Amino acid sequence: MTSTDSSPAAARADRPRRGHPSRGAPLPLLVPALVGLAFLLLPLLALLVRAPWRSLPSELTSPEVWQALRLSLVTATLATAVSLALGVPLAWLLARTDFPGRALVRALVTLPLVLPPVVGGVALLLALGRNGVVGQWLDAWFGITLPFTTAGVVVAEAFVAMPFLVISVEGTLRAADPRFEEAATTLGASRFTAFRRVTLPLIAPGIAAGAVLAWARALGEFGATITFAGNFPGRTQTMPLAVYLALQNDPAAAIALSLVLLVVSVAVLAGLRDRWMTTS
Amino acid sequence: MTDLTGTAGRASAQKLGAPGLDARLVVDRGAFRLDVALTAAPGEVVALLGPNGAGKTTALRALAGLTPLSDGHLRLDGTDLDRTPPECRPVGVVFQDYLLFPHLSALDNVAFGPRCRGASKADARADAASWLERMGLAEHAAARPRRLSGGQAQRVALARALAIRPRLLLLDEPLAALDARTRLEVRGRLRHHLAAFEAVAVLVTHDPLDAMVLADRLVVVEDGAVVQEGVPAEIARRPRTDYIAQLVGLNLYRGRADGHTVRLEGGPSITTADALSGPVCVAFPPGAVTLYRERPLGSSARNLWACEVAGLESHGDQLRVDLVGELPLAADLTTVAAAELDLHPGAPVWATVKAAQTHAYPA
Secondary structure, eight states, X not given: OOSGGGSHHHHHHHHHHHHOSSSSOOHHHHHHHHHHHHHHHHHHHHHHHSOOTTTHHHHHTSHHHHHHHHHHHHHHHHHHHXXXXXXXXXXXXHHHOOXXXXXXHHHHHXXXXXXXXXXXXXXXXXXXXXTSTTHHHIIIIIOOOOTTSHHHHHHHHHHHHHHXXXXXXXXXXXXXXXXXXXXXXXXXXXXXHHIIIIIHHHTHHHHHHHHHHHHHHHHTOOHHHHHHTOOOTTTXXXXXXXXXXXXXXXXXXXXXXHHHHHHHHHHHHHHHHHHHHHHO | OOOOSOHHHHHHTTSTTOSSXXXXXXXXXXXXXXXXXEEEOTTOEEEEEOOTTSSHHHHHHHHHTSSOOSEEEEXXXXXXXXXXXXGGSSEEEEOTTOOOOTTSOHHHHHHHHHHHTTOOHHHHHHHHHHHHHHTTOGGGTTOOGGGSOHHHHHHHHHHHHHXXXXXXXXXXXXXXXXXXXXXXXXXXXXXXXXXXXXXXXXXXXXXXXXXXXXXXEEEEEETTEEEEEEOHHHHHHSOOSHHHHHHTTOEEEEEEEEEEEEEETTSOEEEEEEEEEEXXXXXXXXXXXXXXSSOOSSOOOSEEEEEEEEXXXXXXXXXXXXXXXXSOEEEEXXXXXXXXXXXXXXXXXXXXXXXGGOEEXXX
8 A cells, every 4th residue: 555566556467467367277176266256246247137227216216215225324334433432442452462361352252253143133132132131221220222223223233343343453453563652652652642643543544444344244234133123114124124125025126225235345345455455 | 062971970970869870670581581780871872782682672672661670770860760661761762663653744753752741732843843953854844754764764763762851862773774875974973963962872783883983881792691891992902702802803712821821721822912810811803814825934923823714705805714723713814915825715824923913901
């Protein structure tokens, strides 16, 4: 990202020289590779082929679609904000301090990455539901109920998305030179000031990448959301839920909604492309 | 502005509660143990000189508070600092690769310290601007570190460390990151700034030239311990270890003197001009060695040894010859002389040194 060499144009120019798939690729590797590629691309292609292009404008401007899209964007953004506020300090703790059981904590943080989201939703219900371990107190003391509310959607999405951010930011922190923090310390900065004024700006690209990943993950969240927050149009029915529901009554609408999510995903990928290319 | 405290003032300034630095740095790290006593008066520049891995940087980090002391003490101007966190110490550090904050301009890098120590944003920037001006960098105030040359970055780092008005300035290999040409110029400027600095400065280097040009006093560290300490000229004249002798380009031998003869441990004798008795060091420069292919007959030199060429290396128009045999030594001769002698590795030669060109001193 710093030098002109790593600009997208230069990266593109490099690609044929580096790749060279035709030269000497053995058939037992080439054939499954091409099948795999087709397998990944075919469904997306089918989505484009069968898209109701003519009725698309009316499908996309229907109030239901806008409601779901707006709710998705708002909740995914809020979930990302929650992930940033809690996840960046957590990543710092994992990368920069040493405490007993750190490896275990790190493993637990990454657990939601591999946990089936539905299980996450059930676990959230047991923790934050009206009769949940913590939820009963939230309800009794503050009158706060999370399940089946928009706030519940944010909680479910943040639960699933935050690990992506933590892992991304932790990796960036580990790669960043901790001696900059030491330099700041010798100039009179407390550890927090050093973090705020030196570390944070230095790892900003990593945080941005992690936030985009988390946002994309939150936008596509289905299992935990439907389990913990339900499926109420306007309140908890996000785009993925609307797609699933529409598929049963109105397949054309489902395809239109899917196209919107596909466009968003491609945009995210395009935004991250430079970063993935330069850091790998 | 320059050094007002004379050498006599320095010697008496080392008492408890006196201004300046008084430290014994002990850092235990299992296999490696650093144990170095260090004292310095205000205005004095002390160089910690030593090979890589000797513990110089560890000592510097301990002074800055970045590495905790296992034992010992650290007093600066009579105040105990061993338990003070680094951000509260009046200690400025110029790091080896400067560690300028890449996202801040030169000006904001220098303003960082004053800002952290409570100055308002405007005051800190004004202060930083005056420091940059003093360093001759006023026109680079807005530049990001990556736009600065090595020498400019070094001066910004120095300004940043000085802007917190430290009572102890630490410099870690201040010239190591520079190429040879910039080095010469930066060394001169740095010397000027260090001379103007009124508190204690400690610099770490493995380069004897940097140490001798920049420092008033050298502390040579090997394997975590001080092996020799003194003014540069004294150390250059009377090295006490092979490492220092090599640094200053001398052949060094240890032995027992009886008058003008020094018997080396398990080796031949060297006749010296100085008459001493007891354990001594004998040193002579490689340039004092004369080589012959045939045993010289009429030579007046009493120091004559049969050797064999182990290696040749050119230093400018000089040739450094490594010799093994009766007495291992280094000899310098001109390329022409080497060609006439037909020197090559494995060639047998006779080496002589005049007694008057040796220097013996108590070990």
